[in-house]
Amino acid sequence: MLRILAGGSADADVLVATAGEVIIGHAMAGDRAGPGGSLLTEIGVVVADGFRGRGVGSALVRRLVARARRRGATAVVMEVLAENRQVLTMIEDHWPVASHDHGGAYVTIRAALPPEVVRPAPEPAGDGSVAARIPAETVAAATRGGSAA
Secondary structure, eight states, X not given: OHHHHTTTOTTEEEEEEEETTEEEEEEXXXXXXXXXXXXXXXXXXXXXXXXXXXXXXXXXXXXXXXXHHHTTOOEEEEEEETTOHHHHHHHHHHOTTOEEEEETTEEEEEEEOOOOOXXXXXXXXXXXXXXXXXXXXXXXXXXXXXXXX
16 A cells, blocks of 8 residues: 555655554655756655654654655755644754745745765564654555565
């Protein structure tokens, strides 16, 4: 199902965060051409109300951004509801020099992605998924053939 949502394309990602058998968050990214032949990735993240403020969204964003960097993306674009102060603050913490364009109910944020810092891969959980830095939750991914790496 996740491969279908990602369009089966090498330039898209879909991630799901779970607590046991319950989906508590999901995230998607899609790449597109940017100025001067650059590659941009547009991301969207949703976290269930009872799990907000616990790092689930940040973990999903980190995974999407790391995967986009490996595909060659040099910038990220996000649209956030202008009233969503919690997410806007999180974005400002991660990208203090991002540009913000206000339009209606949304803020469009564009931020440069520095080159990826290569770190050891996280240890897989027993079920083959990768922990999202929150012991009770796991993040599963389906992209380019369904790999969760």
